[in-house]
Amino acid sequence: MQTETIVATKNCTVCATEFTITDKDLEFYKKVSPSFNGEKIEIPTPTQCPKCRERRRLSFRNERKLYKRKCDFSGKEIISIYSPDKPHKVYDQKNWRSDQRDALEYGRDFDFSKTFSEQFNALFIEVPQSAFLNLRNENSEYNNFISDCKNCYYCYDIIDTEDTLYSTRIKKIQDCVDNFDIVQSNNSYQCIVGDNLRKCYFTYHCQDCNDSQF
């Protein structure tokens, strides 16, 4: 079995918690460090602890807040994960996926006189973003990160689901409300982590259940 060796101990610059850097971390950073003009630019080791790094990554992702704003392509009012005060260009999905724009026109050379973050931020503001991340849905406007769904409302991270409200991380569901992480189920309410549930209410970690409560 491979073991990891601690090569440095640091204190998080945000919460001051002590955390370690291992030889496997260094190996990974070396592997993913980019090269420009033949020169390897080594990625430095983290200054924040794993929890703070995770928090920073998640703060970048808006999965569950929806806003009304204008589509920057058509001018029409749309629903989006980007609030109207954001500087980004946001297109509704139809326009974002269309061939009416050439994505390559946003390409640009890296400017070594500026930081990566500065340039990434400028590019992120300039390149149109999709209003949200949904695919092949019917009558399911107020959701994000969903595909192949019909008649769903306020659901996030769902697939192949119909007539369902206020649920997250679900797959192949019909006629359900307020569920989290359930699959292949119907007519259930307030279930957390479940598979093959029928008429279940307030269940937790259940599988192959019918007419069950609490």
Ligand SMILES: [Zn+2]
């Ligand atoms: Zn921290």
